[in-house]
Amino acid sequence: MSSVAIMWFRRDLRLADNPALVEAASHDRLLPIWIDETLDAGAQAAGSAVRVWQHHGLEALNAALGGHLALYNGPAKEVFAGLLTRFDIKAVYWNRCYEPWRMARDAALKEWLKAKGIIAQSSNGSLLWEPWEINKADGTPYKVFTPYYRKGCLAALAPRPPLAAPSRIHCIKDQRTQSLPQLNLLPKRPWANEIMQHWKTGEQGAAAQLEAFLEQGLGDYKTGRDFPSKLNVSRLSPYLQGGELSPNQIWYAVRDRALDMNVDHFCSELGWREFSYSQLYHNPDFHRQNLQAKFDSFPWRNAPEDLHAWQRGQTGIPMVDAGMRELWQTGYMHNRVRMVAASFLVKNLLIDWRHGEAWFRDTLVDADPASNVASWQWVAGCGADAAPYFRIFNPATQGKKFDPTGAYIRKWIPELRTFPDKFLFAPWEAEGHASADMFANSEYPAPIVNLKQSRERALAAFKRLG
Template sequence: MPVHTPPHPLAILWFRQDLRLSDNPALIAAMDCGARILPVYVLDDEAAGVWAMGGASRWWLHHSLLSLAASLKAAGAPLILRRGRVEAVIPALASETGAAAVHAGIAHEPFWRRADARIAKSLQGSGCRLHLHRTSTLIDPDTIRTRTGTVYGMYTPFARAVEALGEPAHPQMAPRTIQAASEIASDALHSWRLLPTSPDWSSGIRATWSPGESAARQRLDVFLAKAAAQYGTSRNLPGEDGTSMLSPYLHFGEISPRIVWHAVRRTQAGADQTSYLRELIWRDFSAYLLWHYPTLPKAPLRPAFAKLPFRHDPRALRAWQQGRTGVPIVDAGMRQLWQTGWMHNRVRMIVASFLVKHLLISWQEGEAWFWDTLVDADLASNAASWQWVTGCGIDSQPFFRVFNPVTQGEKFDSDGAYVRRFVPEIAGLPNQYLHAPWTAPPLDAAAAGLTLGKTYPAPLVDLVDGRNRALEAYRGSVREPAS
């Protein structure tokens, strides 16, 4: 009697924030069950609501999907694109294809977690199951607890607990070939209109970035070859290429944190290595906070800060967004963001502090602008960082710490390279006045072609007055129970 071998079961591989083939546990799990694979990406703006991807992220996603589709095609399994509510699209795809399993990465965002629960429920009884895998972070947020079983609120003990787990598992190689399911209908990527048209604001972003898995590897190699060895000091200098610029690749999952971790581990960089790995743990800490405090993006984690008397000042907000506050390091950062979709971490802290404290405009306004303009916009890292700067997160800088943008500029951009690059209209000022152009004597200003209020704005706020106003507002409204 002829032996009848059943066809391999079909598994849907649902790509989310893990747009890569190497070290992708969802892909490995799907292949391990001997399945034919149907790779899918779903664009769902509705579930995310106000946190639907911003403009810069959409630009990145477009190119990232092109790159992923090319790698999948080369491996033998074309990428299928669908648009709509994931909780409708995924079960519909499962029934259309007779899939036995859906494999996907774990998402930390509350709206995706709700959608995942609904998908798992609607697949019940259909013979198909949703399997979620850790594809985007180093640790499982449910496994890290304090000795008394509570959630860590402070970064340092959290980082120690992560380190005590030992090294993360070694990354897995990308498969050379993937056994594909028969092809089904797919949207055309251009029909999603992810790229800006008129006006096309993306030229600076195009010139700065190449999304995709192989570009992520190249970026990592460049970092390891040069900046990694001085990371501990050069990471604070925005005028230098001192950081890895891997954040958008990590956010979209074009490279896994384990790949980065082990590649950095193999270098001989000592303390600089530790300092870099600690940043990767910060990224996990943000995801951990979002996992355990789903309100992180919209409400202060310390309720005592909910009543800060933030001002409604659209003119000042616009000036901040456009990099026209009259404070050079702030304007340089905001212009770097607009032009390239990215901003140096030190400068992110300075511009955020300036908005929330000197201008007394709410952190949620800044968070929303970053969300729209950053190519690495990440719900967890963005929200946790804004709360940190504001002082309203659990582990935050004290609220009375107000960055002075002039001394920050003088300390971290002492030769003015960063400010001169993004604020060319004051480039001719001598270094000693560059970070505070309003202090330049008339002769120096004239020699540099500077007319304050005409060629470059006068500062939007007096820095001392702004600081005092912020401290008064904080002291007047933050009433925390004595500890």
């Protein structure tokens, strides 16, 4: 048996700018693998939409590797133990992930491989700065975004420029690989096909999306990014989640275009992603524990019917429902609307942010273990540098301001398509006007809460926390 190096693909399904792959490709015989890690001890399973995304990402990666990608299912150590019995493995390479369970598992695996005389090497393939690199002068992590980004990140070494894809990769094949369908990443319901109609997949899809953003979105990003019907946001988040694109590729592509306020603002949004990872790294219970302990006694409502109405886009509040339906139909929701829909759940409905986080985790194609939790904790007010409790978005006002023509609401709520602009954002206000019958006869539901009263209820509850 001649010796083999393993490239373990994880959340980095690409050939370009892949530091671990560059190392692995220097070996003469390379076995590229991917493991469905759901069965690993302590694993937080990927949500349904992310699994759909993985299915398509793996299909594309396998094609790019000439059909050599080997797929397995099971605890990673068991998979490696099996491979060790069949191949003379000399080295294993991977890019780091930062969920606490993965970091602990990877550290143990590295020791185990090294004890067997195997090179085990991890690289940074998904962050601009390692979370342990950016700290305050006293060595503690930043808790506020602006100093984290301005004094920490921007003052640190510039991110690594992107690496070219290896010019040659000599892959070998494992005949005992599972087939992609055997991994069962696709759910049985047709929902998966529907959401994927909105996306081009794989590394090529990512490159096309980046190019479209550079051409059409970046030029007016700073102001346009708040308007959900405009094409100014990049929609690159699913590719960052799956790793079809690295933040380094994006960082340098936008900065090569220009260095103006739009680029600055866009890069700072990538900075929020880094900040989220810093929080994840420093808080092992991030996904279930309020960062601010005083929220532990918050009297969240147990209201399954309201939660269900929110999940289905049937709250009767157009801006919220439009977002929730965009999410269900495309696996994505515009950031402005995410903030509005999340604020409505935790503040107007007083439902625990963890329910919202779980729904987003299951349905977003960009569901990210750091950004999702950090954003939910931010909206709920219990996170780092969080929105203050009295910041309660009014979904009707937000709609008027950021969807002034109603194009976004009309796109996702066909029941309101012919409704006049004046009452589109708060249809219940049509009472006593000519459009009242139109609303009464439509299939669109009446609001499940009164916005003003529920806002006051939230203010009172949050104020009691002190």
